[in-house]
Structure formats: C-alpha cells, structure tokens
Amino acid sequence: MIPYISNTENDVHDMLKVIGVSSIDDLFNDIKPRHAPRSFNLPEGKSEFEVVEHVKRLASKNATDLILFIGGGYYDHYVPSAVTSLVSRGEFYTAYTPYQPECSQGTLQALYEYQSAICALTEMEAANASLYDGGTALYEAVMMAARITKRDKVIMDGGVSPIYRKIIRTYTSNLNYEFQETPVVHGQSSREEIEKLLDKDTAAVILQNPNFFGTIDDHSDIVEKAHALGILVIESVYPVALGILKTPGAMGADIVTGEGQSLGLPLNFGGPYLGFMATRKKYIRKMPGRIIGQTVDANGKRCFVNTLQAREQHIRREKATSNICTNVALCALQSVIYMSLLGKHGFKALAQLNLDKAEFARQEIEKIEGVEVKRSSPTFNEFTVCLPIDASVVVEAMIDKGFAAGFPLGRYYKGMENYMIVAVTEKRTKKEISDYARALREVLAGAYCNTPVQDV
Amino acid sequence: METVEHLLYTKEHEWINIEDGEATVGISDYAQESLGDITFIELPSVGDEVEQFGEFVSVESVKAASDVFSPMSGEVIAVNEDLNENPGMINKSPYEKGWIARIKLSDSEEQSNLMTADEYSKFLVSVG
Amino acid sequence: MKLIFEKSVEGRQGFRNPRSDVGLEGEIPLKYRRExxxxxxxxxxxxxxxxxxxxxxxxxxxxxxxxxxxSCTMKYNPKFTETIAAIEGFSNLHPLLPQLNHGEKLVQGALEVLYDMERLLCEITGMDRFTMQPLAGAHGELTGVMMMAAYHKAKGNKKKYIIVPDSAHGTNPATAAIAGYEIVSVNSDENGVMDLEELKEKITDETAGLMVTSPNTLGIFNSDVDKIAEMVHAVDGIMYYDGANLNAILGRCRPGDIGFDVMHINLHKTFSTPHGGGGPGSGPVGVNEKLIPYLPISMVDRRDDGMYYLNYDYPGSIGYLASFYGNFSIILRAYAYIIMAGGEGLKEVSNHAVLNANYIKERLKERFHLAYDRICMHESVFSASKQTERGVHAIDIAKFLIDQNIHPPTVYFPLSVKESIMIEPTETESKQTMDQFIDAMFKADELSQQQPESFHDLPKTTPVTRPDEVKAARDINTNYFQNT
Known part of the structure; x- marks a missing residue:
C-alpha cells in the first residue's frame, strides 16, 4: 500500500462493519460492470527514492548550466533563501483558499499585504489577490475594461508582448470584440497610429512598459487623449523596473497588470507564475479574482476576509466577472515576502543594478563590428540588438558557447529576423558579460568566414 | 413580512408607487430580508430607458448578488444617490428612505401586470 | 498582529544585493523615472x-x-514532491529556450515529463490526448468549452446552450458564459442525480454539450451516465467531464470509456499537489479523437529519432491559452505522485477515499440529516436542518469545529441542499482522526440541544473571532496605503 494511506486491515474491517457492507468493492456498486475501464495499464508503484532518482535523471537532460541573457518578460533574478524557506511552511502551502477567515488569517493578512505592496509598486489604489499569469491577467483586464465601458473595440500596441496578444485573441475568439494593433516607432508606442483609432466605440488601449523590445515610455499623453473619449488605458508592466520607472498610476492608467515572476519566483519552465492586477478604487467591483479586505471581528479587533465576493463565480455563476476560482495565492505570498526582504531601498537598488549591468552589456555589445544596439529610446534591463545575420542562427551558435544569448524577434515580428532582445539581470557578472561579448564576436566572425554559421 | 397598502408589486419583489404618470420604485421588505445586509447598489443613470421587467439595478449583499427589475417601462428621472454612501438604508427602510429610482412612465396600461399589496402578500405565502 | 508595513524602521535592510562590478551607472531621463x-x-x-x-x-x-x-480533496501532500519540484534542472529552466532554433534539445527532460504525464493521464482517464496548459481547474473548463465551441463551429452546428445539473460547481455556468454559451440547468431527482425526464426535455438540437461532475457534488455516481451520453451525442452534443471528483473513481471507471469527450483534472486535488492557500493549481484537459484537432498549442510530440518537441502544427487549434506549457512545477509534482503510486496505488487511493467517506457518513447520520441516504463515493452531504430548528446553522457548526481544532467541512454548497455540510475526508486520514471528528460533530449536536445560543460567538480559540463581513464590503479597505 502507498505510504500515505493510514487504514490498517483491522481499520478496514471495522469500518466496513459500521457501513454494513462486506467489502470495499460493495461501495462501488453504482459503477456497473459496463462502466469498467477498458484498460488501466499503469506502471508499478515506486519508492520515494526511486522516483527522486528518476526525476533527477530527467532534469539532467535539460541545459540548465546556460548563462541566461534571455528575458522576454521572464527574468533570471536571484531568489533569496528566506523566500524559499518561508513559502515551504506547510501551514501556508497545504492550506486551502481562505473560506473560513478565523482559521486562515495567515493567508488572508499576507494577501492583504501583497495587495498593498502591488498598489505601492504601481501607485494604483486597489489590487486583487492574484491571477494566473501576466498573459491571462492582461486578458482579464480587457474583459474588465469592456464591462466598465460597455464597448467592444480594443487597441493593442505592437510593443505589448506577442505572447500576451496571442492569448487575448484566443480567449476572445467566441466573443464579439474588435482588435486593432498599432506599430512601434523608434521603440515606442506610435502616438499617431493610436490616436487615429481612438473613438467612442473603443473600450481600451493596451500598452506595455517597458515594452517587448525593452524600451521605456511615458504614456501619460496617450492616457489623456483616451480619457477624453471615455476610453480606459490598460498598462502591462515589469514589476522590477518599477523600482525606478515612472509608475502606471502616475501616468493615469486605469487597469495595471503584469507578470510577477520576477518578484521572487523561479523560472520553472513557465509556471506557476503570478498575474497581478491593480485598478482605481472606483472600478474595484468590476475587477475579477479574489480580493482581501480589512475589517474587524466581533471584538473590534482588526482582521481580514475575502470580500466583494458577490462578483465571483461561486455566487454570480454565469454573471460572474470571471470564471476564475483557484488563483495563485502561494505565488503572491512568495512575492510579498520577496518585496519585504528587498524593502524600500533594496528594491530601488535592485532596479538600478539591473540598469547598470544592462548598460555595461550594451556598451560591450556595441563594440562588436556589424552589431547595432538600438538606442533611439531609453531601455531598462533588456534591449534590442540588430545583427548582420539571422539572429536565430546566432543565438543557436551561442548555445554551444554556454550562453542563452537572447530571444530572436523573427519568431513574432515579421521582417525582424536579424534582431534579438537581450536581457541582463543583477545575476550577470562583469566577467559573464565580457565573455558573452567575446563569444558573440567569435560567432559573428565565424559566420563571415563560412556562412551559414551552422546548418544543423 | 411588511407590505404597504397603496403600492403595486412584482413577482421579483419590487414595488412601485404611481403618481401622475411618474413613479417611485424600490424593493420589498421580503426582498431586503432575503438578501441580507446590502453592501452595494449599482444605480441606473438619469435618462436611462427601462422596460417593464427589464434589469435596471443590481444589488449586492455579502454573499449574494441580485438584479432588480423595473416594475414598469419609462425613463429614469431621479435616483436615490444616498444609497451610494448608505446602501443599508434599503434594509432599514425599504419602502421609504430606501427607494431606488423615480421613473417617468411610458405606458400606464402596464399596471395590470402588477399585484396589489393583498395579492402580493398571498403570493409571498404561496412561494413560502 | 501588525502588518509588515507597520514594522518598518527607517534604514533597516533585509537583503543585500550583489555589488555592482561594472563600474558605471545606467541612466534614465527624469521624465521616465518614478517620483x-x-x-x-x-x-x-x-x-x-x-x-x-x-x-x-x-x-x-x-x-x-x-x-x-x-469537493476540495484536501489530502496529504507527500513531502518528496517538494524535493522534486526544487531540483534545479527544472526550477531554473527558462520557458523561452524551446522556442529558439533547435531549442527543444535544451529542454528534453522537461518535455519528456510533459509527454509521459500526458500518456499517464490518458491511461488513467481513457482519453486520447491531454493538454497540460490550463493553469487551474476553472481554466481547464474554459479550455474544454472553447474546444467544444470550435468543434461545433467546424461542423457548422448551430448551438446555443450548455446543460448543467443544479449541483454543479459555480465555475461551470461562469465558464459557459465566457465561451459564449447560455446555461440550462437541470434539477436533481429524489436519488440525488440529474432528473432524466427533465434532461430529456431540455436536450434539443441547440444543445452544445452537457457538463457533469461525476461523482457529482453530492458524492453520488450516476449509473445512467452512459445513457445520458447517448442522449447528448444523439444531437451531436459534447459530453464534458468535470474532474473535480476524480479521486473517487481511479481504476474503477474511466470518463473516456463511458462516453465523455472532454474533461479536466484538478491536479491539486486528485494528484496531491499542494493547494497553496488558493493556488497555484493545474487543470490539464483531456479529449477523445473528436476534439484532438482543436487542442491548444503547443502540444508536446515525439519525433521518430526519439526527440521530444513542441508541435505548433495543429491548424484547427483554438490557440494559446497560457503563456507557456502549463504550471510546470505543479505538473512535475503530480507526475512524481502518479509514478510513485503506480496503477495499484491509485486504485487504493479511491478505495480508501470512498471507504473513509462512507464511514463518516454512516456514523454521522444518526444525528445529522443525510441529504441522500445511500452509499456515497468520496464525499457525503448532510444538512444541518435538525440543528437549524434549534437555532444552530451549518455555519455555527463550522465555527464550533474550528474550536475543536478541525477545519470545517464545506458549508452551504451544493446549493441544492439547504444548510448543507459537505464532508470529504480523503484517503490519507486515519480512522482515529475521523473518530475525533465524529465525536466533535456529536458534541456540536448535543450543544445545539442544550445551549444553542452558545454557538453565536464561536470560535473562541482563534486569534480573531467572526469577522464583520458587511463592514468589509461597505467600507472597502483592500490596500494599506489608501489611508496613509
């Protein structure tokens, strides 16, 4: 028997007697012989030791010794030990959604603190207790904007992550929304193209800062023009950058979402991550997902509860603001522990450090002949590099030198086959950056001698 | 459950007080009692056109949300702004201070689809 | 207890960043900086x-x-799955690596996990393919319903309605609405299963599909499920299996064999990944041949040379549902759990989950009203109706249990039973623990007879007592900084 079942033979015997049946099989009489499995060929059970060894063997087939200069919205930041240690407490991770507030104050207070930290970071007024990930959070923001404005046209800036844009299109394929995408000019949102599209049928403009190319923008002017027509502005942000960047709140954004992976979550091959969302207080009842509120108990003592539940699926059913049920409470907890550890000054210093290292990398890469680092607009810790040949070929060749050198843009942007985005976090050392530049120089030199680099 | 004699009622537990082509609308004592403490009301806007038995307001309590339907058709000419700050007024005074909106009626014939206080009381008994 | 923000002391540091070794400072123009x-x-x-x-x-x-x-299947989560999730070869793996040229070579271990897991889930459920992308059960539902919509669209079927039983989870109707369908609800009959006559009337040519949780939220397995599938299939409707209660039937019955076309699994329920205080979850979706063309992309497939790769070549696909390949570290934990248990182990899981539920049901029914007095599956639903007559409601009993150091069962769900108390012990609990629970429930019943008024200020042993939820909803305070 697997070691996580406690019943002994005697227990089983006693319990069957109480129930008044003679065997466990009798309990399954509602499942008729005609319902029996046609097959159930699963491997034999294994010991814990065997399973751990098996999975370690699989892990060794992944290339995790690569030095990461790849970002694209998902960054290789350091996770402090205290974060890992605290989220590993069983009282947190083996609890359920806090439906019984008296015995869930730990989770509830932590999530209230998380919401507050997200508001501080974005300078918004109200955050929810998390959504699945940055992409689905942005989709939820689109739905929310449509609910608030009762309009169905949406403008998406081309600098918004192409991964997010694909998700939004998938989800809305059965609903009547009209999407228009605007191009990026000199790395920033095209004012001209966006303004042309703004009208009284438009629900929202979706922007991203820094955008997928790594460039920074101040969208205040777009917000102003949008608001004049009753249009909401949704801003997707990279939270670490907000240590120093102008906040979406200061720009006047109405709904802010983002991917919280960089706030203390490992890369984990794509999940679980953390979708965050914040908005203006006046829109709080239109926001999807769980929201934790402060209140008092019967003795007047401060406590926390799931609040505004009437928006949610278990009450409103088909009229709910979203079908979301389980969110990512543990990831939210992880991020608030991370933000608390870093603190006011540490968080700003972290952002500056990312900026410094990225600037150094830009300078090193710029020195390579034939390579152009785009500098028409400022960037944070990721920037666009134009190579003399197909970037996907260069990145592939760089793998052999031990680097995940960047993300080639050709996959998502037609005509940008020679471009890649390069991300530099606080984990990259001067030596790694210099080695990277040297390797890139070698790869490109090799490419000139015998193009194509490698036809694998 | 309290009812008020001169009002007309719907099966969805709204009441209406008709005076000279205009009317005041609210929810009944039974409705506020079954919703529990009301925490929020999304009021219509002045100028909104409403249809008889069409959704025009939604109210929320801690663990329920429900739509309020207009007892008759017409145009919203006033809303009870006090409810934004103090939605609990609906619980305390469903027939007076907890009124929701005033409507300029477009079809007085629609009255015939509504119940008198007496009929509504019997209806409440029948739905248990 | 103070908030972390209230413990702040100027100048105190909790973490040291690496020193900058690059000898320069990056600059950002003032207009782009936060104030x-x-x-x-x-x-x-x-x-x-x-x-x-x-x-x-x-x-x-x-x-x-x-x-x-x-209905939440709060079973014990074996610690070794945490060890496995922390293995660096997985935890440090960047999700964009396989999207590079020949990048699949860099993530063979991870793709193998996804590939193997898909085969395991297919064998467990009788489905033909699974997508691992959905990030939670409700997300899986949405995925399934979107595939249902894609199927009807491809066939030119004019469909409008999805049928759900009244005992359905709230996510079912919410999901259907987002996918563009309307909901038709069917009541339960006197046996606690969908009323067949009513269902017959409600199935029409416009029925897109039927969503069923089986066993249902009353803990009852509907023996007519295959007949129902025939009725739905007769109008080219899709049978959706909500896998929330899969823990009851492992190795006893496979949704794919009894007429279901699509299903989701809550890995955080059946396959023992931690609930995390409300996520992260994971909700893989399985389909039979009918719906394979519509699966979200990418799928993990294997080339003849044994290399695993991300396959985007599904022209009928509904598209991209998540940023990447699902909640990988959750899938990894569930994968480890399944290979640890093996086929026999999984059967034991259901055997003991059902045994435990019936034991509690049988013992409690002498004091509490049992909604449907029959053999149950993994959970049973009581009503606190007898206690309510004494002024003690389901919620009061829940609060009483907290003082007995027991997390309360689900109360007020399913909605079809008044004052419901829904109990799912899971297979990992011992008879001794369940006996303590039963004793506590009996005590609650006795107290409801002797001192019903004493319930109203429970719980007393917790750091806080009953919260004022009306105040929370009226005087909204969801952000510490809004008042500072």
Whole structure:
C-alpha cells in the first residue's frame, strides 16, 4: 500500500462493519460492470527514492548550466533563501483558499499585504489577490475594461508582448470584440497610429512598459487623449523596473497588470507564475479574482476576509466577472515576502543594478563590428540588438558557447529576423558579460568566414 | 413580512408607487430580508430607458448578488444617490428612505401586470 | 498582529544585493523615472522570517489539521514532491529556450515529463490526448468549452446552450458564459442525480454539450451516465467531464470509456499537489479523437529519432491559452505522485477515499440529516436542518469545529441542499482522526440541544473571532496605503 494511506486491515474491517457492507468493492456498486475501464495499464508503484532518482535523471537532460541573457518578460533574478524557506511552511502551502477567515488569517493578512505592496509598486489604489499569469491577467483586464465601458473595440500596441496578444485573441475568439494593433516607432508606442483609432466605440488601449523590445515610455499623453473619449488605458508592466520607472498610476492608467515572476519566483519552465492586477478604487467591483479586505471581528479587533465576493463565480455563476476560482495565492505570498526582504531601498537598488549591468552589456555589445544596439529610446534591463545575420542562427551558435544569448524577434515580428532582445539581470557578472561579448564576436566572425554559421 | 397598502408589486419583489404618470420604485421588505445586509447598489443613470421587467439595478449583499427589475417601462428621472454612501438604508427602510429610482412612465396600461399589496402578500405565502 | 508595513524602521535592510562590478551607472531621463521611492517596508531578514512564520501559525492546513473540506480533496501532500519540484534542472529552466532554433534539445527532460504525464493521464482517464496548459481547474473548463465551441463551429452546428445539473460547481455556468454559451440547468431527482425526464426535455438540437461532475457534488455516481451520453451525442452534443471528483473513481471507471469527450483534472486535488492557500493549481484537459484537432498549442510530440518537441502544427487549434506549457512545477509534482503510486496505488487511493467517506457518513447520520441516504463515493452531504430548528446553522457548526481544532467541512454548497455540510475526508486520514471528528460533530449536536445560543460567538480559540463581513464590503479597505 502507498505510504500515505493510514487504514490498517483491522481499520478496514471495522469500518466496513459500521457501513454494513462486506467489502470495499460493495461501495462501488453504482459503477456497473459496463462502466469498467477498458484498460488501466499503469506502471508499478515506486519508492520515494526511486522516483527522486528518476526525476533527477530527467532534469539532467535539460541545459540548465546556460548563462541566461534571455528575458522576454521572464527574468533570471536571484531568489533569496528566506523566500524559499518561508513559502515551504506547510501551514501556508497545504492550506486551502481562505473560506473560513478565523482559521486562515495567515493567508488572508499576507494577501492583504501583497495587495498593498502591488498598489505601492504601481501607485494604483486597489489590487486583487492574484491571477494566473501576466498573459491571462492582461486578458482579464480587457474583459474588465469592456464591462466598465460597455464597448467592444480594443487597441493593442505592437510593443505589448506577442505572447500576451496571442492569448487575448484566443480567449476572445467566441466573443464579439474588435482588435486593432498599432506599430512601434523608434521603440515606442506610435502616438499617431493610436490616436487615429481612438473613438467612442473603443473600450481600451493596451500598452506595455517597458515594452517587448525593452524600451521605456511615458504614456501619460496617450492616457489623456483616451480619457477624453471615455476610453480606459490598460498598462502591462515589469514589476522590477518599477523600482525606478515612472509608475502606471502616475501616468493615469486605469487597469495595471503584469507578470510577477520576477518578484521572487523561479523560472520553472513557465509556471506557476503570478498575474497581478491593480485598478482605481472606483472600478474595484468590476475587477475579477479574489480580493482581501480589512475589517474587524466581533471584538473590534482588526482582521481580514475575502470580500466583494458577490462578483465571483461561486455566487454570480454565469454573471460572474470571471470564471476564475483557484488563483495563485502561494505565488503572491512568495512575492510579498520577496518585496519585504528587498524593502524600500533594496528594491530601488535592485532596479538600478539591473540598469547598470544592462548598460555595461550594451556598451560591450556595441563594440562588436556589424552589431547595432538600438538606442533611439531609453531601455531598462533588456534591449534590442540588430545583427548582420539571422539572429536565430546566432543565438543557436551561442548555445554551444554556454550562453542563452537572447530571444530572436523573427519568431513574432515579421521582417525582424536579424534582431534579438537581450536581457541582463543583477545575476550577470562583469566577467559573464565580457565573455558573452567575446563569444558573440567569435560567432559573428565565424559566420563571415563560412556562412551559414551552422546548418544543423 | 411588511407590505404597504397603496403600492403595486412584482413577482421579483419590487414595488412601485404611481403618481401622475411618474413613479417611485424600490424593493420589498421580503426582498431586503432575503438578501441580507446590502453592501452595494449599482444605480441606473438619469435618462436611462427601462422596460417593464427589464434589469435596471443590481444589488449586492455579502454573499449574494441580485438584479432588480423595473416594475414598469419609462425613463429614469431621479435616483436615490444616498444609497451610494448608505446602501443599508434599503434594509432599514425599504419602502421609504430606501427607494431606488423615480421613473417617468411610458405606458400606464402596464399596471395590470402588477399585484396589489393583498395579492402580493398571498403570493409571498404561496412561494413560502 | 501588525502588518509588515507597520514594522518598518527607517534604514533597516533585509537583503543585500550583489555589488555592482561594472563600474558605471545606467541612466534614465527624469521624465521616465518614478517620483517617490516605492514604500516597501524597511525590515530585517529576521523581521520578515518572524512575521511570516507568525502569520503561517494563524492558518489551519493539512499539515496541521484535519481538513475535510468537501469537493476540495484536501489530502496529504507527500513531502518528496517538494524535493522534486526544487531540483534545479527544472526550477531554473527558462520557458523561452524551446522556442529558439533547435531549442527543444535544451529542454528534453522537461518535455519528456510533459509527454509521459500526458500518456499517464490518458491511461488513467481513457482519453486520447491531454493538454497540460490550463493553469487551474476553472481554466481547464474554459479550455474544454472553447474546444467544444470550435468543434461545433467546424461542423457548422448551430448551438446555443450548455446543460448543467443544479449541483454543479459555480465555475461551470461562469465558464459557459465566457465561451459564449447560455446555461440550462437541470434539477436533481429524489436519488440525488440529474432528473432524466427533465434532461430529456431540455436536450434539443441547440444543445452544445452537457457538463457533469461525476461523482457529482453530492458524492453520488450516476449509473445512467452512459445513457445520458447517448442522449447528448444523439444531437451531436459534447459530453464534458468535470474532474473535480476524480479521486473517487481511479481504476474503477474511466470518463473516456463511458462516453465523455472532454474533461479536466484538478491536479491539486486528485494528484496531491499542494493547494497553496488558493493556488497555484493545474487543470490539464483531456479529449477523445473528436476534439484532438482543436487542442491548444503547443502540444508536446515525439519525433521518430526519439526527440521530444513542441508541435505548433495543429491548424484547427483554438490557440494559446497560457503563456507557456502549463504550471510546470505543479505538473512535475503530480507526475512524481502518479509514478510513485503506480496503477495499484491509485486504485487504493479511491478505495480508501470512498471507504473513509462512507464511514463518516454512516456514523454521522444518526444525528445529522443525510441529504441522500445511500452509499456515497468520496464525499457525503448532510444538512444541518435538525440543528437549524434549534437555532444552530451549518455555519455555527463550522465555527464550533474550528474550536475543536478541525477545519470545517464545506458549508452551504451544493446549493441544492439547504444548510448543507459537505464532508470529504480523503484517503490519507486515519480512522482515529475521523473518530475525533465524529465525536466533535456529536458534541456540536448535543450543544445545539442544550445551549444553542452558545454557538453565536464561536470560535473562541482563534486569534480573531467572526469577522464583520458587511463592514468589509461597505467600507472597502483592500490596500494599506489608501489611508496613509
């Protein structure tokens, strides 16, 4: 028997007697012989030791010794030990959604603190207790904007992550929304193209800062023009950058979402991550997902509860603001522990450090002949590099030198086959950056001698 | 459950007080009692056109949300702004201070689809 | 207890960043910079550790308390799966690597996990393919319903309605609405299963599909499920299996064999990944041949040379549902759990989950009204109707249990039973623990006879007593900084 079942033979015997049946099989009489499995060929059970060894063997087939200069919205930041240690407490991770507030104050207070930290970071007024990930959070923001404005046209800036844009299109394929995408000019949102599209049928403009190319923008002017027509502005942000960047709140954004992976979550091959969302207080009842509120108990003592539940699926059913049920409470907890550890000054210093290292990398890469680092607009810790040949070929060749050198843009942007985005976090050392530049120089030199680099 | 004699009622537990082509609308004592403490009301806007038995307001309590339907058709000419700050007024005074909106009626014939206080009381008994 | 922000002391540091070794400072023009520093707390690492450790101690959890929360399958989460999730070869893996040229070579281990897991889930459920992308059960539902919509669209079927039983989870109707369908609800009959006559009337040519949880939320397996499937298939409707209660039937019955076309699994229920205080979850979706063309992309496939790769070549696909390949580390934990258990182990899981549920049901029914007095599956639903007559409601009993150091069962769900108390012990609990629970329930019943009024200020042993939820909803305070 697997070691996580406690019943002994005697227990089983006693319990069957109480129930008044003679065997466990009798309990399954509602499942008729005609319902029996046609097959159930699963491997034999294994010991814990065997399973751990098996999975370690699989892990060794992944290339995790690569030095990461790849970002694209998902960054290789350091996770402090205290974060890992605290989220590993069983009282947190083996609890359920806090439906019984008296015995869930730990989770509830932590999530209230998380919401507050997200508001501080974005300078918004109200955050929810998390959504699945940055992409689905942005989709939820689109739905929310449509609910608030009762309009169905949406403008998406081309600098918004192409991964997010694909998700939004998938989800809305059965609903009547009209999407228009605007191009990026000199790395920033095209004012001209966006303004042309703004009208009284438009629900929202979706922007991203820094955008997928790594460039920074101040969208205040777009917000102003949008608001004049009753249009909401949704801003997707990279939270670490907000240590120093102008906040979406200061720009006047109405709904802010983002991917919280960089706030203390490992890369984990794509999940679980953390979708965050914040908005203006006046829109709080239109926001999807769980929201934790402060209140008092019967003795007047401060406590926390799931609040505004009437928006949610278990009450409103088909009229709910979203079908979301389980969110990512543990990831939210992880991020608030991370933000608390870093603190006011540490968080700003972290952002500056990312900026410094990225600037150094830009300078090193710029020195390579034939390579152009785009500098028409400022960037944070990721920037666009134009190579003399197909970037996907260069990145592939760089793998052999031990680097995940960047993300080639050709996959998502037609005509940008020679471009890649390069991300530099606080984990990259001067030596790694210099080695990277040297390797890139070698790869490109090799490419000139015998193009194509490698036809694998 | 309290009812008020001169009002007309719907099966969805709204009441209406008709005076000279205009009317005041609210929810009944039974409705506020079954919703529990009301925490929020999304009021219509002045100028909104409403249809008889069409959704025009939604109210929320801690663990329920429900739509309020207009007892008759017409145009919203006033809303009870006090409810934004103090939605609990609906619980305390469903027939007076907890009124929701005033409507300029477009079809007085629609009255015939509504119940008198007496009929509504019997209806409440029948739905248990 | 103070908030972490209230513990802040100017100048205190909780973490040291790496020193800058690049000898220069990056600059950003003023107009792009934030004006005020982000007001995160200034606390030491010890402050942070004490704060969150104290918070954790204000939670009930499976590791510390019996947690018979019906329909949530709060079973014990074996610790070795945490060891596995922490293996660096997986935890440090960047999700964009396989999207590079020949990038699949860099992530063969991870793709193999996804590939193997898909085969395991297919064998467990009788489905033909699974997507691992959905990030939670409700997300899986949405995926399934979107595939249903794509199927009807491809066939030119004019469909409008999805049928759900009245005992369905709230996510079902919410999901259907987002996918553009309307909901038709069918009542339960006197046996606690969907009323067949009513269902017959409600199935029409416009029926897109039927969503069923089986066993249902009353803990009852509907023996007519295959007949129902025939009725739905007769109008080219799709049978959707909500896998929330799969823990009851492992090795006894496979949704794919009894007429279901699409299903989701909550890995955090059946396959024992931690609930995390409300996620992250994972909701893989399985389909039979009918719906394979519509699966979201990418899928993990294997080339003839044995190399695993991400296959985007599904022209009928509904598209991209998540940023990447699902909640990978959750899938990894569930994968480890399944290969640990093996086929026999999984059967034992259901055997003991059902045995335990019936034991509790049988013992409690002498004092509590049992909604449907029959053999149940993994959970049973009582009503506190007898106690309510004495002025003690289901919620009062729940609060009483908290003082007995037991996490309450689910109350007020399903909606079809008044004052419902839904109990799911799971297979990992011992008879001794369940006996303690039963004793506590009996005590609650006795107290409801002797001193019904004493319930109203329970619980008394917790750090806080009953919260004022009306105040929370009226005087909204969801952000510490809104008042500072």
């Amino acid at each position: 005020k520093d982000c007001p995160l707390p200034e606390v030491s690492e010890l402050d942070v550790v004490r704060h969150f450790t104290s918070l954790s101690q204000r939670n009930f959890s499976v590791d510390t308390h019996f947690y018979p929360l019906g």
